[in-house]
Amino acid sequence: MSDKIYEVFARKNHDGALVHVGSLNASDDELAKAYAWTMYDEENWVEMCVVPRDAVIRVTHDRKIPLWGN
Amino acid sequence: MSTQTAIFESAGDLSAENRTNLRNLLIAIADTKLLLGYHYGEWTFGPPQIEAAIACCSLCQSELGHVRLLHGLLNKHCDEDPDRLVCDRAPEEFANIPFLDSGIANWAGLVAANYVVDFAVTTLLYSLKDSAFQPLHMSLEKMLQEERYHVHHGKGWFRTLALKNEDTRTALGVACARALQDVAEWFGPPEESAERQLLEAGVKQEGSSSALARVFAEIGNSADELQVEVGLHKSNDEWALVEETAWQDWDSRSRRVRQSQPDQDILYHLRGNKNEVFKLS
Numbered sequence: 001m002s003d004k005i006y007e008v009f010a011r012k013n014h015d016g017a018l019v020h021v022g023s024l025n026a027s028d029d030e031l032a033k034a035y036a037w038t039m040y041d042e043e044n045w046v047e048m049c050v051v052p053r054d055a056v057i058r059v060t061h062d063r064k065i066p067l068w069g070n
Numbered sequence: 071m072s073t074q075t076a077i078f079e080s081a082g083d084l085s086a087e088n089r090t091n092l093r094n095l096l097i098a099i100a101d102t103k104l105l106l107g108y109h110y111g112e113w114t115f116g117p118p119q120i121e122a123a124i125a126c127c128s129l130c131q132s133e134l135g136h137v138r139l140l141h142g143l144l145n146k147h148c149d150e151d152p153d154r155l156v157c158d159r160a161p162e163e164f165a166n167i168p169f170l171d172s173g174i175a176n177w178a179g180l181v182a183a184n185y186v187v188d189f190a191v192t193t194l195l196y197s198l199k200d201s202a203f204q205p206l207h208m209s210l211e212k213m214l215q216e217e218r219y220h221v222h223h224g225k226g227w228f229r230t231l232a233l234k235n236e237d238t239r240t241a242l243g244v245a246c247a248r249a250l251q252d253v254a255e256w257f258g259p260p261e262e263s264a265e266r267q268l269l270e271a272g273v274k275q276e277g278s279s280s281a282l283a284r285v286f287a288e289i290g291n292s293a294d295e296l297q298v299e300v301g302l303h304k305s306n307d308e309w310a311l312v313e314e315t316a317w318q319d320w321d322s323r324s325r326r327v328r329q330s331q332p333d334q335d336i337l338y339h340l341r342g343n344k345n346e347v348f349k350l351s
Contacts (some may be wrong), residue, residue: 003119024121031226035121037219038128 011047081147091264093148098165100140105170107133161331169252182245185224192217202272232296247301259317
């Protein structure tokens with residue numbers, strides 16, 4: 001079982017944006033949830049999510065025009 | 071299950087026997103949490119991941135908070151001095167789960183402490199959640215809420231070590247088997263008299279046998295799913311220890327069948343003896 005990188009997102013208020021607050025390493029989704037809870041506890045978040053970095057689909061990078069696959 | 075509906079606002083409303091029974095039980099829980107906090111604190115350095123180190127630090131912090139709360143109850147209702155409980159007792163007076171008596175040698179041991187020992191204490195606390203002794207009933211909600219995180223972390227690492235390789239799975243099984251034996255010893259024999267009195271008064275709402283069965287079910291089902299040998303077997307849909315506990319020498323105050331106690335070295339560090347000169351009172 002190898003580690004994956006997860007991105008952590010959280011929301012301060014119900015009408016606020018879900019913002020990126022950091023990253024972490026974990027061997028699975030359940031430990032990623034546990035770690036996010038202790039590592040990024042500086043606010044009383046109304047919502048917190050973790051996303052495997054592999055699942056993030058990049059649209060653009062370094063201000064380049066996206067490649068649309070055609 | 072309780073046979074009466076009286077509620078108790080203070081320990082003075084309880085019978086003399088149940089005041090002693092309650093005191094002994096709260097001390098056993100607080101001692102276990104104190105030692106758990108110590109080991110989590112020790113493992114703030116050295117876990118396989120920095121994320122796990124931060125988690126251990128958080129687990130330590132919440133266990134010590136629970137100790138403070140339990141010592142507050144013991145102080146107010148059982149006339150126990152928290153400083154005496156931590157600093158001025160002989161090691162043999164401690165009533166913690168014996169698994170925590172010595173240093174935890176490896177990460178598999180810490181995972182066993184987290185998933186088996188910590189979960190076992192929490193399961194016992196659930197049997198006090200609706201206690202007729204109101205001060206306890208009012209204190210447990212936040213504690214149990216925090217403990218949900220503890221078991222989530224422990225279970226996550228149990229799964230991780232079980233799936234990593236044969237060596238980690240074996241080390242995990244050995245540590246958990248020992249932890250389960252020690253937990254069973256601490257829960258005590260079925261139909262034990264102090265427990266029966268607490269149940270009859272409604273101070274406890276669930277007997278230790280039933281609570282222990284829930285601990286075995288949680289760990290047994292996880293171990294079965296992940297093929298970890300933890301010294302449990304399933305019979306008639308119930309998990310039980312392969313090696314049963316011999317109860318004849320069980321002591322209801324220390325909750326042990328053997329002469330054992332926390333290491334002096336651990337108590338020395340836990341009490342801050344080397345900083346005696348800096349103490350503020």
